[in-house]
Amino acid sequence: MSYPFQIKTYEEYQRAYKRSVDDPEGFWADVASSFSWRKRWNKVLDWNFKEPHVEWFSGSKLNITENCLDRHLLNLGNKPAIIWEPNDPEEHHRVLTYRNLYDKVCQFSHVLKNNGVKKGDRVCIYMGMIPELAIAVLACARIGAIHSVIFGGFSAQSIADRLQDAKAEYIVTCDGAFRGAKDIPLKNVIDDALIACPFVKRVIVCTRTRTPVSMIKGRDVWWEDEIKKVETLGLNHFEAEEMDAEDELFILYTSGSTGKPKGVVHTCGGYMVFTAYSFVNVFQYTPGDVHFCTADIGWITGHSYILYGPLASGATTLMFEGVPTWPDAGRLWQIVDKYKVNVLYTAPTAIRSLMGFGLEPFEGTDLSSLKVLGTVGEPINEEAWHWYDEHVGKKRCPIVDTWWQTETGGILISNMAGVTPAKPAHATLPLPGVQPILVDENGVEVTGNPAAGNLCIKAPWPSIIRTTYGDHERCRQTYFSTYENLYFTGDGALRDADGNYRITGRVDDVLNVSGHRIGTAEVENAINMHAGVVESAVVGYPHDIKGQGIYAYVICQDMHTDESHMRLDILQTVSRIIGPIAKPDKIQFVSGLPKTRSGKIMRRILRKIAEGEKNNLGDTTTLLDPSVVEEIAEGKL
Numbered sequence: 001m002s003y004p005f006q007i008k009t010y011e012e013y014q015r016a017y018k019r020s021v022d023d024p025e026g027f028w029a030d031v032a033s034s035f036s037w038r039k040r041w042n043k044v045l046d047w048n049f050k051e052p053h054v055e056w057f058s059g060s061k062l063n064i065t066e067n068c069l070d071r072h073l074l075n076l077g078n079k080p081a082i083i084w085e086p087n088d089p090e091e092h093h094r095v096l097t098y099r100n101l102y103d104k105v106c107q108f109s110h111v112l113k114n115n116g117v118k119k120g121d122r123v124c125i126y127m128g129m130i131p132e133l134a135i136a137v138l139a140c141a142r143i144g145a146i147h148s149v150i151f152g153g154f155s156a157q158s159i160a161d162r163l164q165d166a167k168a169e170y171i172v173t174c175d176g177a178f179r180g181a182k183d184i185p186l187k188n189v190i191d192d193a194l195i196a197c198p199f200v201k202r203v204i205v206c207t208r209t210r211t212p213v214s215m216i217k218g219r220d221v222w223w224e225d226e227i228k229k230v231e232t233l234g235l236n237h238f239e240a241e242e243m244d245a246e247d248e249l250f251i252l253y254t255s256g257s258t259g260k261p262k263g264v265v266h267t268c269g270g271y272m273v274f275t276a277y278s279f280v281n282v283f284q285y286t287p288g289d290v291h292f293c294t295a296d297i298g299w300i301t302g303h304s305y306i307l308y309g310p311l312a313s314g315a316t317t318l319m320f321e322g323v324p325t326w327p328d329a330g331r332l333w334q335i336v337d338k339y340k341v342n343v344l345y346t347a348p349t350a351i352r353s354l355m356g357f358g359l360e361p362f363e364g365t366d367l368s369s370l371k372v373l374g375t376v377g378e379p380i381n382e383e384a385w386h387w388y389d390e391h392v393g394k395k396r397c398p399i400v401d402t403w404w405q406t407e408t409g410g411i412l413i414s415n416m417a418g419v420t421p422a423k424p425a426h427a428t429l430p431l432p433g434v435q436p437i438l439v440d441e442n443g444v445e446v447t448g449n450p451a452a453g454n455l456c457i458k459a460p461w462p463s464i465i466r467t468t469y470g471d472h473e474r475c476r477q478t479y480f481s482t483y484e485n486l487y488f489t490g491d492g493a494l495r496d497a498d499g500n501y502r503i504t505g506r507v508d509d510v511l512n513v514s515g516h517r518i519g520t521a522e523v524e525n526a527i528n529m530h531a532g533v534v535e536s537a538v539v540g541y542p543h544d545i546k547g548q549g550i551y552a553y554v555i556c557q558d559m560h561t562d563e564s565h566m567r568l569d570i571l572q573t574v575s576r577i578i579g580p581i582a583k584p585d586k587i588q589f590v591s592g593l594p595k596t597r598s599g600k601i602m603r604r605i606l607r608k609i610a611e612g613e614k615n616n617l618g619d620t621t622t623l624l625d626p627s628v629v630e631e632i633a634e635g636k637l
């Protein structure tokens with residue numbers, strides 16, 4: 001496989017960047033030419049950010065799985081597409097060649113069809129990190145169904161909310177999932193979710209943990225039985241559905257500043273082109289390399305850089321079921337050694353947590369296969385960057401600090417490994433086709449360098465969010481109404497004298513906990529569901545390993561029990577409503593919250609207190625009752 005769009009030198013980067021701005025349509029038409037289309041486009045790009053309306057490669061026809069599978073069969077059929085490492089190092093790993101993966105995706109496409117799934121239907125996928133998850137995702141794409149993967153750490157209530165929002169009638173799940181020492185009963189969680197979702201017609205259950213599960217007649221079927229039926233019928237090839245470039249490929253729910261997560265929609269053509277383009281260029285992927293992204297497929301990083309980007313590039317992608325610290329903190333290094341991993345892509349929170357174990361976990365492992373390291377999900381602090389550089393990359397591997405979002409579909413700002421310069425804690429420069437700008441509060445562009453401001457993007461790139469599922473107005477309001485004619489990222493950023501971007505973090509009410517996006521309003525809603533709680537306010541505070549921790553100020557009407565039990569009950573409530581990932585790290589009981597005369601909670605003050613800056617609270621004169629602040633500042637946890 002060759003990549004005609006691969007940029008190999010800094011000069012080429014500069015040339016490509018300039019052309020992408022001067023002639024975006026010509027630029028992207030050239031990139032798109034190296035993919036396989038059933039019919040070419042009539043127009044490369046049509047857009048306005050007012051509605052917003054963005055259409056890439058309109059009039060073209062394709063199926064993304066023909067690009068990820070069929071077109072590789074001839075030359076890469078016997079090459080590994082997916083290497084799967086199980087949670088337990090004692091269990092056998094699996095290797096799926098492109099031919100194997102194609103066969104299995106075709107089989108499962110038949111299964112979906114036999115179970116009534118049609119083009120445009122929404123299929124919710126709630127599975128652990130096993131190859132069948134990849135197979136289910138790709139089979140949906142092959143038959144034209146819209147997949148919506150839900151991370152295994154979300155609760156029944158969160159799943160029900162998403163199923164209802166997407167009106168998903170089909171579910172693919174597992175009996176359970178192994179993650180470290182834990183065994184998560186996925187099907188049980190689905191059963192709880194389905195109490196509120198009587199419209200679900202079919203649940204396909206794949207066996208992994210053999211945890212006992214309830215199987216309801218007429219609704220639940222086993223994955224393995226369904227595959228057997230297809231085999232008995234002798235069904236092999238599944239003709240991929242012909243999709244329009246702008247047909248919906250998937251929905252992925254993400255948190256924003258309101259209480260309700262939104263379904264970010266990506267479409268077939270542009271998403272395919274941009275994920276493969278960014279994959280090859282940022283990581284400088286060379287055919288034959290083993291690419292190891294440690295994310296979960298339940299997040300966008302897994303969608304774009306475990307599955308679609310690598311597979312559309314004919315790469316070998318490593319899928320790991322477990323966690324970096326189980327059975328011991330050397331797990332990642334052992335995997336790198338075992339499969340001679342060339343590219344390692346992980347999150348700052350994982351790096352910081354591994355730093356805490358010192359250098360012993362590296363003993364006996366050979367990391368010399370590594371060529372490129374990457375980070376994603378949150379700002380990386382310089383200490384973690386240098387540790388990663390020194391102890392993992394042995395100072396020979398460029399580190400790519402990749403900034404992007406669920407909504408952007410792929411990496412927008414990052415250095416390209418060995419091609420454009422790295423700078424610790426800086427995402428550095430935009431990829432060709434990406435035009436970032438910084439604006440001040442009033443939406444006025446901050447020009448010149450150095451600069452600071454809110455990060456916006458001026459024009460569409462192929463994998464930009466198209467809509468929020470079922471509510472286009474919400475998409476417009478959230479991303480395109482803050483500043484006229486700009487996509488607003490929700491992040492703040494600095495730009496140094498050389499034009500390198502450094503992303504400083506969210507400027508809205510979104511927390512980033514261990515690289516997971518969680519809305520403060522979502523957590524507040526969950527806390528307020530507890531029978532004894534009157535009101536709450538949630539803010540983030542700096543956390544050594546998680547990046548940000550969750551700090552909750554809670555007013556209780558009726559303690560019912562002592563404070564420590566109340567705390568545990570609140571945590572349990574949040575786990576039930578959202579999932580364990582949203583549990584506050586700290587809960588402080590208070591008798592009031594600092595509010596302005598108009599009734600708004602002054603989060604700025606609560607943030608300062610959570611950060612421990614109690615003597616630097618700024619102006620509190622506009623508060624309705626300034627004495628509340630003293631009480632909170634003196635309060636104990």
Ligand code: 6R9
Nearest residue numbers: 376377378379401402403404405406503506
């Ligand atoms: C891909 C992903 C998006 C938010 C984003 C920003 C933060 C991601 C970053 C980064 C600094 C980086 N973020 N990458 N901040 N440097 N390299 O993480 O998507 O889960 O939607 O989160 O994550 O704040 O706005 P998502």
